[in-house]
Amino acid sequence: MSRGTLNRAGRMSRRADSGQSGASAWAVMVSAVLLSGAVAAAVAAAMLRYGIEPPPRIAGVRLTEITVAYTTRAASAGETAEGVRAWGGALEAALDRVANRHGAVLLPARAVAAGAPDLTAEVEAAIAAVLAHTTGGSAAPPGDDR
Numbered sequence: 001m002s003r004g005t006l007n008r009a010g011r012m013s014r015r016a017d018s019g020q021s022g023a024s025a026w027a028v029m030v031s032a033v034l035l036s037g038a039v040a041a042a043v044a045a046a047m048l049r050y051g052i053e054p055p056p057r058i059a060g061v062r063l064t065e066i067t068v069a070y071t072t073r074a075a076s077a078g079e080t081a082e083g084v085r086a087w088g089g090a091l092e093a094a095l096d097r098v099a100n101r102h103g104a105v106l107l108p109a110r111a112v113a114a115g116a117p118d119l120t121a122e123v124e125a126a127i128a129a130v131l132a133h134t135t136g137g138s139a140a141p142p143g144d145d146r
Contacts, residue, residue: 056103056104057103057104057116058104058107058112059102059106059107059116059117060107060119061095061119062118062120063108064110066091066120066127070087087131090130094126094130097130098122098123
């Protein structure tokens, strides 16, 4: 073989090598894209199934009205400090029960501009049930979620 033939064969060999390298790189890139897409799909499916909870609802309670009504009654009836503490504990328990029952965050009614349900009557009923339970009844009040 002559020297020109060797040069030509070497150039053709280099072209063939670079062509194979390009095809190999293309296959690696396609595989990487497919693999990353599969991982992204798996992560998205896991988040949808296990990681996302619905946001809590918002509801309003007219706490000022409830408190003013109680303090007026307590002052006129000469309520003891122990009775006032019992009512405060009943208010906290009632707010917890109503919030849990509705899966809602309870806010003072003044903090809610519009559109949230008012659960004041339900909170008042829960306060009465908690007080009835703590002052004498041995059975759990109706609707007790605990």
